[in-house]
Amino acid sequence: MKYKTAVWAALLSISCPLFSAWAEEPFAAAYKTDGQWGLLNGQGQEATAPVYDKMDPSLEKDESQRAADLRASAGKDMSRSSLIEVQKNSRRGFLDRTGHVVVPAEYQDRSVWKDGHLAVEQNRRLGFYDLSGRQTSSYSYKEVSDYRDGMAAVRTDRLYGFVDGEGRETVPELYQDVNLFSGGLAVVKKDGSWGAVNASGGTAVPFLYEDAGPFFSEGLLAVKKGGLWGYVNTSGQAVIPFVYEQASPLFHEGLAAVKKKGALWGFINPQGDEVIAPRFDEVLTPFSEGLAAVRTSDGNAYIDKSGKMVFSANFDQVYAFHGGLAEYRTGEVVSRPLRASISVGWGGFRGGPWGPGGPFGFGPGWRFGPFFYDPWFWDHSMYDQEEIHRGYIDRSGRIIADAALDHVYPMTDIGALVKNNGRYGWISRTGNYTLHIRYKNIVPLPDQNLFLVQEENGRWGALTNPDGAQAVPSLYQGLSDAGSGLLAYRQNGKWGLLQSRDGRIVTPAVYDQTGRFGDGLIPVKSGQSWMYLNESGSPVLTFGQPVQDVTDFRQGRAGVRIGGRWGLIDASGHFLVQPAFDDLKIF
Numbered sequence: 001m002k003y004k005t006a007v008w009a010a011l012l013s014i015s016c017p018l019f020s021a022w023a024e025e026p027f028a029a030a031y032k033t034d035g036q037w038g039l040l041n042g043q044g045q046e047a048t049a050p051v052y053d054k055m056d057p058s059l060e061k062d063e064s065q066r067a068a069d070l071r072a073s074a075g076k077d078m079s080r081s082s083l084i085e086v087q088k089n090s091r092r093g094f095l096d097r098t099g100h101v102v103v104p105a106e107y108q109d110r111s112v113w114k115d116g117h118l119a120v121e122q123n124r125r126l127g128f129y130d131l132s133g134r135q136t137s138s139y140s141y142k143e144v145s146d147y148r149d150g151m152a153a154v155r156t157d158r159l160y161g162f163v164d165g166e167g168r169e170t171v172p173e174l175y176q177d178v179n180l181f182s183g184g185l186a187v188v189k190k191d192g193s194w195g196a197v198n199a200s201g202g203t204a205v206p207f208l209y210e211d212a213g214p215f216f217s218e219g220l221l222a223v224k225k226g227g228l229w230g231y232v233n234t235s236g237q238a239v240i241p242f243v244y245e246q247a248s249p250l251f252h253e254g255l256a257a258v259k260k261k262g263a264l265w266g267f268i269n270p271q272g273d274e275v276i277a278p279r280f281d282e283v284l285t286p287f288s289e290g291l292a293a294v295r296t297s298d299g300n301a302y303i304d305k306s307g308k309m310v311f312s313a314n315f316d317q318v319y320a321f322h323g324g325l326a327e328y329r330t331g332e333v334v335s336r337p338l339r340a341s342i343s344v345g346w347g348g349f350r351g352g353p354w355g356p357g358g359p360f361g362f363g364p365g366w367r368f369g370p371f372f373y374d375p376w377f378w379d380h381s382m383y384d385q386e387e388i389h390r391g392y393i394d395r396s397g398r399i400i401a402d403a404a405l406d407h408v409y410p411m412t413d414i415g416a417l418v419k420n421n422g423r424y425g426w427i428s429r430t431g432n433y434t435l436h437i438r439y440k441n442i443v444p445l446p447d448q449n450l451f452l453v454q455e456e457n458g459r460w461g462a463l464t465n466p467d468g469a470q471a472v473p474s475l476y477q478g479l480s481d482a483g484s485g486l487l488a489y490r491q492n493g494k495w496g497l498l499q500s501r502d503g504r505i506v507t508p509a510v511y512d513q514t515g516r517f518g519d520g521l522i523p524v525k526s527g528q529s530w531m532y533l534n535e536s537g538s539p540v541l542t543f544g545q546p547v548q549d550v551t552d553f554r555q556g557r558a559g560v561r562i563g564g565r566w567g568l569i570d571a572s573g574h575f576l577v578q579p580a581f582d583d584l585k586i587f
Contacts, residue, residue, distance in 0.1 A: 044576030047099030136167030213249030311397025483517035518553035
């Protein structure tokens, strides 16, 4: 069957919430004839003539970028799942699911959709489109940023400015360096000095400063003057005096880390009051969930907002708390963060004063240099590597997942996969072993509160989450999620269906292949032909001639291939389009 599409759909439904929303969008199916792709609607009528070389929800080749692309929110009036990317003569564009052209097929590269806009590249120049399909700017820029707060940074020659959502350059290209807008203001550099401007280009903070933070936090901006740091408000008035050799760019939970010359690190509040006296060699993380990591002569520790040490944390790297847990790392660490936004810039990038080695270890390039991107979409845990020895601790300092294991995978809402001596287990967020480290493979099925596990003898079964009880005995050559509370099982080289909750056999293992349930129907292959079963395992859609291939049902439609040609059927088996196409994909 169209197995690649089916597997991608199953994986994306777990990792990308937008996929589940596709059922709410108008039905669309791509069809191929004479080497070109067109689009069908739910009635089987042609929505777009076959004029495209490629057609898919995303044409990004890298799977991680593709997933990030599909997770993006196109805008308040349209979800990303409403859009289909097309390619013609090596140029790409976007259609909506009714076949309407949103962006003509004329760009070579693009960003993700963000805030209702898409940055596109043509002949090494960049421009913007909005969701109405209107080109809001010509291909005139060498660099652009994502939209944030209704504004995007642009550069035509050597200096930067900003355009609004209509593509109007409301902030002229006068600035050597810029940060994205936040709260109606952008921190920018002009003639070697830093200040801030509003969306009309007016000066909010005068250009008096040697350096500055990326944006305002608690209504304050960290700025440097005369070699020392202080904080100004949105009117440019000094609120916290310039007395600090180093200062964190942002307040977190009402506190910012600061350091005077020759002194240690402490914390102040937005009024400039010293809340935690200076006594730390380094501040390793900002406050998060009431705790911050610091370093003293005695080692690393987490402190509370009174400055009291809560527990020691003598690991090589520590991170802020999220959801009651904090990651830590030991040994040689290779951290290569993966952006959750796709860049359309080229060249290198640089860090600001709190980049690598700064008090919070912000990723490189929180400020714009010669490479534009959204600076707050880095996630240090997203790019997984076997050489990273990762672990997790809770708010008491208790180890939840031990970095001494060969590998601890990133924590999820239901726990973390762990690996040791070539075998896998699963640890809950409370540190209990849901599954002990003994399995050759583990596949979590969070929607069913199950884990598919492969035993040492190669046989597969299913265990429940969170107690690890046996739901399906480990008897089978293979198991996969079939949807609708059923699993496909493989026995003696054939496939059948069973209940995931108790292992009860629904159909014997007599099928050569199975698909996945959609609209209460699942495709199965027996011999040289496919048919569809209902949730009781009874055949409900059979055909009077061999069906060579099929798709899963989606929105009451499925594709079938008969005589080497694809057609489109409804849930009753009625042909909306007789088999006539070289290929067919349901989105």
